[in-house]
Amino acid sequence: MLDLVTDQRPENDFARMDFERERKDPPEGFPKLPDIPGKRYVDPEFLRLEKEEMWDKAWLYAGHVDQLPNKGSWFLTRNTGSPVIVVRTLKDEIKAYYNTCQHRGAPLVKEESGEDRGFVCGYHGWSYTLDGKLTAVRDKRDFVDLDFSCRSLVPVRCELLGSLIFLNQDEDAQPLMEHIGPMAQQLEQFQLEKLRLVDSRSYDVDCNVKVLLDAFLEVYHLKSIHVDTVDRFLDHRAMIATLWPNGHSRMATPNRRDDWVDPGTKGMPEIPTVNDFPAKNNVSYQIYPNFVMPAAPTGIPILQFWPMGPKKSRVVSSWLAPDYDPENPHPLWPTRLSNWERILYEDLQFAPQIQESLESPGFKGMPLNYQERRIYHWHEELDRRIGLNRVPGDARVEQVLEPWVQKD
Incomplete structure (x- = not known):
C-alpha cells in the first residue's frame, strides 16, 4: 500500500x-x-x-479581471503589505505599480477603485500614463536635468492564472505557472x-x-x-x-x-x-x-x-x-x-x-x-x-x- x-x-x-x-x-x-x-x-x-x-x-492573489471591466479601470490593493495599483491599460494589458509618486512618495490614487486615462499625483501634479511612464511635471523649468525615463512608476510583478490576478514584489520570482x-x-x-x-x-x-x-x-x-x-x-x-x-x-x-x-x-x-x-x-x-x-x-x-x-x-x-x-x-x-x-x-x-x-x-x-x-x-x-x-x-x-x- x-x-x-x-x-x-x-x-x-x-x-x-x-x-x-x-x-x-x-x-x-x-x-x-x-x-x-x-x-x-x-x-x-x-x-x-x-x-x-x-x-x-510570494505570489499573492490580488483580484479578478472583472474588477477591471474597461481600459483605464484600476483598483487599489493593500493586502500584500504595500499599496499597489492594478490597472487595465489602454493596450488592454493588466499591470501593477506601487501607489507611489516618484517625486516625493505621495499616493497617486486615494480611492479604492476608478477609471482614468492616466494618473496624476494630487500633491504636486506629476502625471503618468497607465503604462507607468512619467509624462509631465509642474514647473519643469525648476528641475535640473530631470530624466523622465528614469522616473517611471515602480512596477510590481503581475501575472494571470485564468481570470485571477496575482502579484509578486520579488522581481526575480519564478513565473507563476512554473511555480x-x-x-x-x-x-x-x-x-x-x-x-x-x-x-x-x-x-x-x-x-x-x-x-x-x-x-x-x-x-x-x-x-x-x-x-x-x-x-x-x-x-x-x-x-x-x-x-x-x-x-x-x-x-x-x-x-x-x-x-x-x-x-x-x-x-x-x-x-x-x-x-x-x-x-x-x-x-x-x-x-x-x-x-x-x-x-x-x-x-x-x-x-x-x-x-x-x-x-x-x-x-x-x-x-x-x-x-x-x-x-x-x-x-x-x-x-x-x-x-x-x-x-x-x-x-x-x-x-x-x-x-x-x-x-x-x-x-x-x-x-x-x-x-x-x-x-x-x-x-x-x-x-x-x-x-x-x-x-x-x-x-x-x-x-x-x-x-x-x-x-x-
Whole structure:
C-alpha cells in the first residue's frame, strides 16, 4: 500500500481514498512529525523573517479581471503589505505599480477603485500614463536635468492564472505557472479564464495568520467545529492529501454517500470540463502561502489569509462561477453565499481565543498527525524560503516530508 499512497497521480485518487478509509495506522514509512515550535506564532524575530523572506516574495492573489471591466479601470490593493495599483491599460494589458509618486512618495490614487486615462499625483501634479511612464511635471523649468525615463512608476510583478490576478514584489520570482508546477495541469479543467466574479467579502480576525491557515489545511476538526454543517456529508477519515513542490498542496475529502448532491446547487450552471473526481468529492487546492480554493463544478470559493500584524489577520472570501450574470443572478446564490458564510464563521469562531492560548506559557509546540501533514508541509516550505541556516534553532522545523512530495 505504500506505493499507492506515495504515487499521488490523479488516476489513483479513488483508490487512495479507499486505502485511507480502511487503514489502521499511518502508511508504512510515514515519518513521525516533530513538533512545530510555538515560537513560530509569537516570536517577533521569526515573524520579521517570515514577512521579509516569504510574504514579500510570494505570489499573492490580488483580484479578478472583472474588477477591471474597461481600459483605464484600476483598483487599489493593500493586502500584500504595500499599496499597489492594478490597472487595465489602454493596450488592454493588466499591470501593477506601487501607489507611489516618484517625486516625493505621495499616493497617486486615494480611492479604492476608478477609471482614468492616466494618473496624476494630487500633491504636486506629476502625471503618468497607465503604462507607468512619467509624462509631465509642474514647473519643469525648476528641475535640473530631470530624466523622465528614469522616473517611471515602480512596477510590481503581475501575472494571470485564468481570470485571477496575482502579484509578486520579488522581481526575480519564478513565473507563476512554473511555480505552481503539477497543480497547473489539474486546474485547467476548471476553465478559470471564463469564470466570473460573483461576490467578495472580508473578515478581520484577532489572531496570527497561521492560526487561520492551519485550519484550512486539514479536516481533522470537522467533527468538533462543523457538527451541524459539513461533517454531516463529508467523510474526513478518507481524506487524501497531495503535497507538491514549493509548498503547494491539494486535499480531497469524499462525500459520505456516493450519490450525495448539494441541494443548494441543483440546476445551477456547471463548468462542463470538470472531471469526475472533483465533481464527486470536496477538492481543495492551496497555492502557497495563503490561497485556498475548494473547487466545484457549479462555483468556486477562493480564500486568502493575510497577515495584518503579529496578532491580526484578514480573510478575504470570494466566489467565482460559470455563466454568472450580475444583472440576473441565479436565485440560489443568496442562500449559497449565506450557507458558506455560516461555515466560514464556524472556522473563525475560536481563532482569537487560540491566539490568547498560544501566547501563554502553556503552549510549547504542536504535535501533528498524519491527517495534518499539509500543515507540516507548509511550515517546511516557510523555513526553506527564509533559509534553513537563518531560522533560529529553537524555531526551526525539521525537513522530513520530502520523500512524500509529488514532483509531477
